Amino acid sequence: MLTYFIENASSYGQDIDSLFSLVTVLAGFWFILAELVLFYFIFRFRRKKDKPAQYITGEKKKEMKWIKIPHHLILVCDVFIVIGAIYVWIEVKQDSPPIDEEIRIIGQQWAWSFVQPGPDGLLDTDDDISTVDTLHIKVNTVYRFHLESEDVMHSFSVPVFRLKQDAVPGRIITGWFEAIKEGEFDIQCTEMCGIGHGVMAARIIIESEEKHNEWMTASTSKASSTEMLADTTSKKNKTRQKQNG
Numbered sequence: 001m002l003t004y005f006i007e008n009a010s011s012y013g014q015d016i017d018s019l020f021s022l023v024t025v026l027a028g029f030w031f032i033l034a035e036l037v038l039f040y041f042i043f044r045f046r047r048k049k050d051k052p053a054q055y056i057t058g059e060k061k062k063e064m065k066w067i068k069i070p071h072h073l074i075l076v077c078d079v080f081i082v083i084g085a086i087y088v089w090i091e092v093k094q095d096s097p098p099i100d101e102e103i104r105i106i107g108q109q110w111a112w113s114f115v116q117p118g119p120d121g122l123l124d125t126d127d128d129i130s131t132v133d134t135l136h137i138k139v140n141t142v143y144r145f146h147l148e149s150e151d152v153m154h155s156f157s158v159p160v161f162r163l164k165q166d167a168v169p170g171r172i173i174t175g176w177f178e179a180i181k182e183g184e185f186d187i188q189c190t191e192m193c194g195i196g197h198g199v200m201a202a203r204i205i206i207e208s209e210e211k212h213n214e215w216m217t218a219s220t221s222k223a224s225s226t227e228m229l230a231d232t233t234s235k236k237n238k239t240r241q242k243q244n245g
């Protein structure tokens with residue numbers, strides 16, 4: 001039902017959507033029923049000539065049935081919602097499939113930065129690739145993310161993944177996702193984080209393994225050429241210092 005408004009691109013999105021549908025159908029059913037009964041009574045017992053209004057306390061057994069029966073039926077519906085919610089919570093928050101890749105996501109006023117392993121596949125090594133506002137990931141790959149904030153509270157949200165996680169300064173919060181289709185989608189900040197909150201948007205690019213490797217090669221060579229440039233500049237500076245000294 002939700003995919004009509006926004007498509008699903010994660011392995012657990014469908015289960016979250018089903019939970020939303022369950023809540024919508026159950027709450028919607030009782031809402032419509034209650035409104036129908038209300039409007040029927042308004043019409044049926046509307047003011048009539050020479051008929052004084054009755055004062056009903058609702059204490060008689062016959063009258064209390066109007067409250068008690070729907071009340072218990074709604075509690076039964078709640079049980080279904082709670083069971084569904086626990087099932088999805090365990091699937092998304094407590095269990096995770098074996099992790100293929102790890103990335104670091106950093107929120108700050110007002111941008112998202114991403115650090116991911118370079119060709120060695122390990123995070124926090126020299127060949128890490130850092131990007132701002134764009135996250136490149138592989139399709140059908142399980143990612144564990146380490147989410148942090150540099151300053152205030154942010155919230156990392158990828159609507160097509162049905163993923164939303166607060167980023168809290170001083171804490172590293174982990175979670176996971178697995179993209180099931182290729183494409184380019186929105187990343188949003190969903191926690192009021194200051195005047196630039198509205199422009200704190202980023203893009204997630206989900207690509208095939210080949211395309212991802214191409215991107216990685218391009219990014220690594222770019223990084224190493226910048227390093228080389230930095231190296232040469234510092235060497236030049238040193239030579240200049242020597243000459244001057």
Ligand SMILES: [Cu+2]
Nearest residue numbers: 154189193200
């Ligand atoms: Cu923010």
